[in-house]
Amino acid sequence: MVMRIKPKRPAPSREEVAICVRGLVNRLSGNLIHDHLDLDVKRGEVLGVVGGSGSGKSVLLRTIIGLQKPSEGSIKVLGEPIETLQGRDLRALQMRWGVLFQEGALFGSQTVAENIQVPLREYLHLPPALLNEIAALKIALVGLPPDAGAKYPSQLSGGMKKRAGLARALALDPELLFLDEPTAGLDPISASQFDELINDLQKSLGLTVFMVTHDIDTLKATTDRIAVLVDKTIKVGTLETLTHDKHPWIHEYFSGARARAALDA
Amino acid sequence: MTLSNTAENDTRAWFRTERRNDRLRVVFGGDWIIDEAATLDSSLQKLDLQATGDVDLDGTAISRLDSVGAWLLIRTGRALTEGGAHIRSLTIPEMYQPLIESLQREQDIKPVRVAREHPLTDFLVRIGKATQDAFQQGVQLLNFLGRLTVETVEAFIRPDRELPWPAFITQIEQTGVTALPIVGLLSFLLGVVLSYQGAEQLQRFGAQIFTVNLVGIAGFREIGGLMTAIIVAGRSGSAFTAQIGTMKLNQEIDAMQTIGLNPIEVLVLPRVLGLLVAMPLLTFYANIMCIIGGAVMCNFVLGITVPQFMRQLHDAMAFSPWSFWLGLMKAPVFAFIIALVGCFEGLRVEGNAESVGKLTTRAVVESVFLVITFDAGFSILFSMLGV
Numbered sequence: 001m002v003m004r005i006k007p008k009r010p011a012p013s014r015e016e017v018a019i020c021v022r023g024l025v026n027r028l029s030g031n032l033i034h035d036h037l038d039l040d041v042k043r044g045e046v047l048g049v050v051g052g053s054g055s056g057k058s059v060l061l062r063t064i065i066g067l068q069k070p071s072e073g074s075i076k077v078l079g080e081p082i083e084t085l086q087g088r089d090l091r092a093l094q095m096r097w098g099v100l101f102q103e104g105a106l107f108g109s110q111t112v113a114e115n116i117q118v119p120l121r122e123y124l125h126l127p128p129a130l131l132n133e134i135a136a137l138k139i140a141l142v143g144l145p146p147d148a149g150a151k152y153p154s155q156l157s158g159g160m161k162k163r164a165g166l167a168r169a170l171a172l173d174p175e176l177l178f179l180d181e182p183t184a185g186l187d188p189i190s191a192s193q194f195d196e197l198i199n200d201l202q203k204s205l206g207l208t209v210f211m212v213t214h215d216i217d218t219l220k221a222t223t224d225r226i227a228v229l230v231d232k233t234i235k236v237g238t239l240e241t242l243t244h245d246k247h248p249w250i251h252e253y254f255s256g257a258r259a260r261a262a263l264d265a
Numbered sequence: 266m267t268l269s270n271t272a273e274n275d276t277r278a279w280f281r282t283e284r285r286n287d288r289l290r291v292v293f294g295g296d297w298i299i300d301e302a303a304t305l306d307s308s309l310q311k312l313d314l315q316a317t318g319d320v321d322l323d324g325t326a327i328s329r330l331d332s333v334g335a336w337l338l339i340r341t342g343r344a345l346t347e348g349g350a351h352i353r354s355l356t357i358p359e360m361y362q363p364l365i366e367s368l369q370r371e372q373d374i375k376p377v378r379v380a381r382e383h384p385l386t387d388f389l390v391r392i393g394k395a396t397q398d399a400f401q402q403g404v405q406l407l408n409f410l411g412r413l414t415v416e417t418v419e420a421f422i423r424p425d426r427e428l429p430w431p432a433f434i435t436q437i438e439q440t441g442v443t444a445l446p447i448v449g450l451l452s453f454l455l456g457v458v459l460s461y462q463g464a465e466q467l468q469r470f471g472a473q474i475f476t477v478n479l480v481g482i483a484g485f486r487e488i489g490g491l492m493t494a495i496i497v498a499g500r501s502g503s504a505f506t507a508q509i510g511t512m513k514l515n516q517e518i519d520a521m522q523t524i525g526l527n528p529i530e531v532l533v534l535p536r537v538l539g540l541l542v543a544m545p546l547l548t549f550y551a552n553i554m555c556i557i558g559g560a561v562m563c564n565f566v567l568g569i570t571v572p573q574f575m576r577q578l579h580d581a582m583a584f585s586p587w588s589f590w591l592g593l594m595k596a597p598v599f600a601f602i603i604a605l606v607g608c609f610e611g612l613r614v615e616g617n618a619e620s621v622g623k624l625t626t627r628a629v630v631e632s633v634f635l636v637i638t639f640d641a642g643f644s645i646l647f648s649m650l651g652v
Contacts, residue, residue: 108617124299130306134299136338140371154616173299173331204364205332 017076018043018176018208019064026059030214035232036073046202046209048219051229052249057212060229061180061192064210065099066090078176083159095123097176098169102184104161106153112139113149119171138167143197159190163197170201177202183218195221216254216262219220227255239263276328278305287318289350291341294326297334305337312341320350324357335364407513409609413537416529429535436539440501441547448496452551454478455488456558464567473567477577478584480559485588489552491640494599497544498632502607505536506628509611510621518612528612544600545593552592587652595643599636606632 019041026034033056041047051057062068064075066082075082080093106115113135120131139149142163153161162182169177182198183191195218202209202222213219219226220239227236230249237245243254243263253259278301283290297305321343327334342352357365382390420428463479511533512518519527556578563569569577582588610628614620 060441108619120299124302124303130302133336133340134302134333137332137368137371141332141368170332173333200367204367206360 015083016043017041018078019210020076021060021064022074024060024063024075025071026056026063026068027071031240032232034070037233039234039236041208041210042225043208045224046198046211046222048223048226049210049212049229050214050219050226050253055229056232058180061178061210061212065097065178076106078108091123095119095172096174097178098172099178100162100165100169100176100182102180103158104153104165106161106164106168108153109154110151112156112167113154115164116149116168116171116228119168123172134171139164139168141170141201142167143193150252159186159194162186162194166197173205174207176208176210179209179213181213181215182211183213183215188217191215192217192221198222205221216259220262226261267535277301277391278334280305280309282312289318289320289345291320291322292326293322293324293338295330296329296333297324297327297337298329299333301519302333302337305334309337309341315628318350319353320345321353322355324355327357327361330357330361330364332364333369334553335361339368340364355525362373388413391564404610405613409612410605411586412527413533413605417525417534417537420530425557426512429531432531432535433539436535437543439504440497440536440540441543444497444500444543444547445498445550448493448551449554450546451496452489452492452554453558455492456484456555456560457562459483459488459555460559460562461566464563468567474569474573474577476563476567477559477569478581480556480563481578481581482585482588484555484559485552485592487592487640489590490595490599491636492546492555492598493548493551494603494636495633497540497547497600498603498607498636501540502632503625503629505604506611506625507621509533509608513612513614514618533604533608533612536608540600540604541597544603545596548593548596548638552589571645591643591647591652595640598639598643602635602639603632606635 017040019039021037021039024034024037024039025032037060049057049060056206059068063070064077064082066085071084077093077098080089082093085093085096106112107118110118113132116135116138117131120126121175126134135149137249139146144163144167146159148156148160148164153164156164166179166182172195179198186194198209198211199222201207209222211218211223223239225236225238226242227234228242228247228250230247235245235247235250239254242250245251254263276296278293278295278297280291283292295301322338324330324338330338338355338357342355346352355365364448460480463476464473467473467475467479509518512532516558518532521528521531560571560574563574564571607628610624610631614624
């Protein structure tokens with residue numbers, strides 16, 4: 001038996017709450033971004049996070065995935081305290097989530113297939129033939145044509161880059177998926193295809209999805225609950241309850257002309 | 266009949282085949298997840314799938330299933346079908362049904378082939394490509410030189426648009442004024458080094474006074490200009506490539522063209538002209554600093570006082586009157602090479618940020634190479650002219 005040096009992935013936790021944020025305070029160069037923010041993301045739900053420009057959506061995402069240390073407060077992701085996690089424990093947690101960055105963040109010097117294989121190679125010992133099969137599987141899963149695997153990111157369109165980024169995020173079959181504006185910059189048809197894709201994957205893989213978005217169509221099509229970042233804290237509700245919220249920004253967001261058009265459709 | 270991977274404990278993935286009256290039944294169980302994929306893959310490959318008639322795939326004992334596990338199941342099913350069998354049923358736990366269904370919809374999942382040549386072939390191909398690239402690039406650089414010349418002449422004779430003077434002044438400041446500390450310090454130190462090494466050798470003949478000639482002639486003729494060119498190539502040539510390259514990535518160059526601005530005139534011309542002015546001035550300054558370095562060294566180590574140094578330098582210059590001007594004459598040529606290569610590489614940036622880095626490095630290497638080559642050419646030319 002070969003010694004396992006790479007971390008063994010723990011079985012999925014039975015916890016009901018996938019992400020638990022308590023009393024989060026974030027200050028960026030003196031500016032208060034989040035003021036004692038609490039948030040729970042339930043296992044198996046799709047949570048949409050909305051907010052105006054500069055309301056700290058991206059900061060929240062970066063704090064939750066550990067790219068940025070919070071000024072105060074505690075964050076538990078899949079039951080693990082992210083801000084104190086280090087080394088092997090952190091890697092074990094990182095295997096259980098996938099992150100899709102805004103522009104896909106694909107590694108430019110590698111093909112799409114190689115990009116997808118990066119997490120696989122990092123965490124598992126798999127034979128090359130199987131690695132290629134898995135890459136093809138993920139490429140098909142996100143709806144890219146089979147020949148996309150051999151292409152470099154610079155040869156792909158914006159929508160294809162996002163799909164490829166999603167394929168990489170899904171490489172290890174994570175329990176938790178973070179999406180940063182997945183439909184921004186896509187044409188409406190690609191955007192609604194992307195919504196469907198996320199719905200499909202969420203159902204078939206049983207994912208918990210944390211999605212930062214501006215797109216009201218996406219919110220309507222995919223989310224179970226919506227978290228609105230207003231006044232440096234967060235307000236969670238369903239599309240239904242938030243539409244009737246009295247807060248001026250929320251009211252404007254869900255009752256503005258664009259929102260009405262999307263919601264009435 | 267049992268084949269490999271029987272259940273050791275309840276989490277390892279396992280499967281077994283049962284054959285009864287030509288009816289094949291494959292039973293799967295345990296965690297069919299990516300962590301188990303390597304072992305599952307190899308044992309599934311070894312499985313004899315030559316079966317005819319009906320086959321049952323029973324996955325009711327599967328405790329966890331992810332997309333890779335589901336793919337392995339589906340792949341096994343397809344291999345059986347290809348072998349002539351008929352899959353009668355595929356049963357898996359209810360909760361994993363959507364996953365299997367969405368994967369089954371994908372008809373053509375074929376392994377992605379990442380083409381990898383033999384390392385030696387690869388190496389030879391790279392050498393060939395690099396050679397071809399080098400030639401092409403030389404041609405392109407000449408094209409660019411031609412275009413720049415034409416557009417410069419046009420810009421000067423065309424009355425309807427003013428030349429970008431503010432950008433020109435900014436370039437002189439950025440490439441010239443801000444380079445003063447580093448050029449000054451390095452030239453001073455080179456003067457020190459030159460006179461120290463010269464004195465060491467010349468002392469043996471009791472000819473240490475000629476250290477002054479060495480520092481003066483070498484400094485004016487070669488070292489000052491060459492050193493300045495190398496520093497400027499590293500400092501400003503690279504900056505040109507990075508600035509223009511970033512603008513190209515950001516589509517700023519495209520935006521300029523659609524507005525009707527000519528990128529050559531707006532971006533390249535001020536840089537070339539700015540450096541053409543800044544370089545000779547910097548070279549002159551470098552020459553002076555080099556002489557000061559030499560003078561300081563001579564004063565402290567050889568005991569040649571500053572007035573003595575100046576008198577000897579004057580004599581040396583009378584003996585070789587062209588040295589100063591020959592050195593200074595080369596500066597505009599070097600300036601032109603550095604600016605031309607820097608802007609040329611910047612405009613070649615394409616695709617991603619990585620290419621900015623690559624071309625910036627290339628701009629520096631190329632301009633230093635060309636500067637030294639031209640310097641060698643000048644040496645030969647001057648010696649033939651006997652100056």
